[in-house]
Amino acid sequence: MIGIVSYAAYLPRFRLNRMKIFSAMGWLNPALIMNAAGDKAVANFDEDAVTMAAAAGKRCLQGFMPDELGAVYLATTTAPYKERQCANIVAGALGAPEEIRSADFGGALKAGTSALLAALEWSAANSGRPALVCAADCRLGKMGSLQEMVFGDGAAALLVGGNKPIALFKGSYSLSYDFVDQYRGAATLYNRQWEERWIRDVGFEQFIPEVVNGLCRRFGLKPSDFARVIYPCYYGAARRNINKKLGLDPAQVEDDLLQECGDTGTAHPLLMFTRALEEASPGDKLLLVSYGSGCDALYFEATPEIEKFSRRKRFSDTLSRRTELDNYSKYLAWRRIAPVELGLRGEEDQVTRWSMAWRSRKAILGLQGSRCRECGTQQYPPQRVCVNPDCGAVDQMEPVNLSDKGGKIVSYTSDMLAATINPPAIYGNVDFNGGGRAMFEFTDCTLDDLRVGKPVEFSFRIKYYDPRRDITFYFWKAVPVSEEVS
Amino acid sequence: MASGIRDKVAILGMGCTVFGEHWNLDSSDLLIEAFRECIADAGIDKKDIQAAWIGNHIDEVNIGKGGCYLASTLHLPFIPVTRVENFCASGTEAFRGACYAVASGAYDIALAVGVEKLKDVGYGGLPDSPIFGQLSRMISPNATAPGLFAQLATAYSAKYGVPMEKIKEAITHISWKSHQNGAKNPRAHLRKAVSEEQISSSPIVAYPLGLFDCCGVSDGAAMAIVTTPEIARRVKPNQELVLVKALQIAVSSGEEALYHRWDGAGIITTRLAAQRAYEEAGITNPREEIDLMEVHDCFSITEMVTMEDLGISVPGRAPDDILSGFYDLDGELPCQTDGGLKCFGHPIGASGLRMIYEIYNQLLQRWPEDRLVKNARLGLTHNLGGVPHQNVCSIAILGVQ
Incomplete structure (x- = not known):
């Protein structure tokens, strides 16, 4: 059976308290105060979706051999390239072999679960070979927008395969709708959305119950059979209505992490899932639901292996590794929302x-560096002539990660x-x-x-x-x- | 067995411009100004020069590549002219080319030139250019010279257990001493004495280096005409001869950057170039024998570790020598008697020859009383190009017979 073999979450270290945004932008949009509680996780100036995906992937692969990977998938709506596969950048950072399947998934916030389904299906079709799914987003709202308040930066990674899964994949159910509640044109940086009441009432409150019920019908289950139900939705009232419609006890439902980090886009359902996996016990049924241009619902069941999994606290760890970002204008500069003067030195052209x-x-x-077979010296960047002055062997190098x-x-x-x-x-x-x-x-x-x-x-x-x-x-x-x- | 060029080459004449922000001068103006002084001092004609070397580093912003700029500026009559570049050792490298040409017997009289015009870059500090190639740009830090040299301080502190506060005190005294000397020198760029308090409280550029721990950036040119001792005696029968005692270059092997043995608290190339130079010059006790030095104080911390690397101060004890005034103008071994890079600024290609110019004139006792090292017989110059973990070091030792 195929399932989850390892998991990891990555939140960037910096957290911007939303009151900092309100203090700066409340003059423009006083209603922001309604969403000004908690923290927005903010990628450092040198981070983006690709680096956060790599960070989550690296932690996810701890204790596993990257060269056994057969597929690496990346899900994001904020890829730094439209043409150049970012999954290959992540795979390269992780030291994955080059003879692998790789793909970028994007376009919808449900791309994270689309990538996960593709990985599960790829692994099932390839005798349980390990496949890695990374999802990350670093979405922007305009200054003073609701999106700026609500969005957070973050990533999650799941390693799937057939070798001692900690949670078995039992099945899925999907809905695909051209429901344009949020979108970004190809030439646009900032997220746009239609009226919130419509998003809430028609989007979240109808589609999530629909996909959950669809999955339950397919597998002969009731929503209450699940130990944990994970779905993204940052409207508190809508969450209450969804739980009510599905007959879910709020204690069954995974927290939306809005206070802790904000909505991390394609990564978000997977990020919430890593938190659920931290707490899951053998036999627990877990229901993972994504939302955005439709929904995917994935049904997992934790195995006894989950108790042996040695690095379980991978969500809590990244959540607690935090530094307050005390400066809203720094956030604007880091995300290139506001141009800053670097001086002529910063304009020197580099091709x-x-x-x-x-x-x-x-x-x-x-x-990857080189290691001398004669004297064992590691060297970076890789050398052909050994740098050890007492050795100097020529072309006796082997690669070393x-x-x-x-x-x-x-x-x-x-x-x-x-x-x-x-x-x-x-x-x-x-x-x-x-x-x-x-x-x-x-x-x-x-x-x-x-x-x-x-x-x-x-x-x-x-x-x-x-x-x-x-x-x-x-x-x-x-x-x-x-x-x-x- | 090779024995070096000790006493085989004499300096016939030298010239050096005022260093500074020459907003109204081109590189060609600087070259002509230094050349006029140099040729007059040498007492020969332009047509007597048989070959020339020109040292220059940032070719993109001033003279371009090749030897043509120098030849076309001075209208040298179709002689061989070679442009050399070896980081901050470029000026000394040009001098080495000219000296080796004479010592080999290939030419009787050769010209060594250093020139750099940095004040057309458009911003402070040295221009940001990929000095170690394009791969380095992809994998090496977004670093500047002060940040790379500043690390000598943290590594030195860790190695010798000298507190950062004491290092700051010692490097403050280094800059104070150079400003004292530079204030007396009409060719210096920064001609103002500053207090130690002003130095140590200047804004931090790269921890622990403040603004006054960094040398200035300026424009300048310096040059030398060299010949055989026999010709020099004939041309200048009434003057003492300044002879080249040693000329050495050492270049990083990559060991400092890639291998884990170097402590980061000093410069390996300086140690090796110094050993070779002392051997070539026949010096056994440099602390006692050398009368004055011009070293590469691109940053005050560089000068501090150089005192140990040259074998003058005991490792770990340079701060003590510095704070005791050992290297002050009235100390036992005056260092930076002209004000150093600190006060001259660092037009890269020119600096090595500017240092040689200072030693040459001190040995000939040409300077006024207030900045003269009396009875100096042996002087050393030192350049360090590149960065502490990947560099070119040049050392020249000059003496009067």
């Missing part, structure tokens, strides 16, 4: 040499001269655990978090954005480890 990036793709995307090695700080600084939308630029030399050295930018930290000898882990981030050619380029940064993150 991305794609043919060069292709040759070094494993080094760039996967942080450094992204999961971690390392420790050798030297550091914080630089006010470097052009960045998040000054100061913080960087320094890092020794990889197991040998070898490279200089990295530090992220998710301040100067005060750094000292020589402090351990770091590596995180896949935006290296630079070229506004002239609309290129988002990715590489790895170092994050000081202050607490144990599973």
Whole structure:
């Protein structure tokens, strides 16, 4: 049987208290106060849907071999490229083999569950080979909009396959409607929506009961048979009505996480699902429902393996790893909503040499270095002549994945001269655990978090954005480890 | 067995412009100004110059590539002209080309030129260019020179257990001393003494370096005409000869950047270039034998670790020597007697020859009393190009017989 083998959630470290948005924008739209409670999770200046998906995927694969993956799917409506497959960027960051099935899913907020269904079906058709689904979104509302308040940034990842699943996939039911409650045109940055009362009354309150009832009919179940029902809907009144219509006890229903992080788009049902998996017991029936251009409903049943799964608290961990973002205008600059002056230094043109990036793709995307077969020295970027002055062997290298090695700080600084939308630029030399050295930018930290000898882990981030050619380029940064993150 | 070029080459003449923000001068103007002084000092004609080398780093914003700009500016009569680039060692590299040409016997008289015009870049600091190639841009941090050199301080503090506060005190004294010296020098860009308090409280550019820990950015040119000692004696029978005692370059092997052995608290290339230079010059105790130095104080912290890398201060003790005044103008081993990069700014290609110009004139005892190192016989110049973990170091030692 095919099912969920591993899971992980990723919320960016920064949380913007919604009152900060209201304080800045309440003058424009006083009704924002109705939604001004709780936190909006905000991607760091060097994060987007691709990096958050990679972060969730990396944690999801802990304890598993990336080279066993047979498929990598990415679901997002905020892909940085319309043409260039972002799933391949994520797969590269995770060190997945290149002989895999890969696909981007988008267009609808239910794309997260569409990708999950595709992965489950792919794995079932391929003798239970593992397939990874990552979903992430980083959606924008205009300044002072309801969407700006409600949306949050985040990601979730699910590894599916046939080897000791912690939750078996029992079946699904789908609805597909061209119901245009929210949309973004191809040339538009900001989400638009139709009247809220219509979204609530016709959208959520009709479609979610319809898909749940459809699934129950198909499998001879009642909604009350499920230990946990997971569906996204940030209208409190609509949630109450949906629960009532389906005869659900609110205690059965997974929280919508609006207060904790906001609506994370395609990732959201999967993110809520990771929280449900943290708490699930063997035998629990779980119903995962998505919403947006229709609905998917997926029926799972937890197995005894779930109790043996060693890293269960993957939602709680990412939720508790948080730093208050005390500055609304910083959020605007990070998301490029408001242009900021970087000076001429920040305008120096840099052409991305794609043919060069292709040759070094494993080094760039996967942080793959080389290890000398003669002396064992790790080196990055990969060398052909061993850098160890006592060795110097030529062409005796084997590849080594450094992204999961971690390392420790050798030297550091914080630089006010470097052009960045998040000054100061913080960087320094890092020794990889197991040998070898490279200089990295530090992220998710301040100067005060750094000292020589402090351990770091590596995180896949935006290296630079070229506004002239609309290129988002990715590489790895170092994050000081202050607490144990599973 | 190669024995180097000690005493095989003499400096016949030198020239150096005022360094500064020359908004009204082109690179060609700077070259002509330095050349006029240089050729007059050498006491020869332009047609006597048989070959020339020009050191220059940021070719995009001033002279372009190749040797044509220099030849066309001075209208050199179809002699060989070579443009060399080796980061901040470019000026010394040009000098090396000219000296080796003379020492080899290929030419009798050669010209070494350094020039850089940085003030057409449009913003402060050095221009942001992919100095280590395009792959490096994809995988290396969005870094600047101050941030890369600043890391010497955090690594030094960790290695020797010297508190950051004491390092700040020592590097503050370094900048204070250079401003004291630069204030007396009509060719310097920044000619103002500043208080230690002003230095240490200046805004942070890259932790722990403040604005006054960073050298300025300026325009300038400097040059030398070199020849054999025999010709020099003939041309200048009444003047002491300034001879090249040693000329060494060391370039990072990649070990510092990629291998985990380097401590980050000093510069490997400087140590090696210094050892080789002392050997070439026959120096066994540099702390006692050298009379003055011009080192690459792109940042005050660079000067601090250089004092150890050159074998002058004991490792871990440079801050003590610095704070005791050992390197002040009236100290045991005056350093940056002209004000250094701190006060001259750093027009990259010109800096090496500007340092040689200072040593040359000190050895000939040409400077006024208030900034003269009396009876100086042996002087050292040092350039460090690139960044601490990937760099080119050049050392020149000059002496009078």
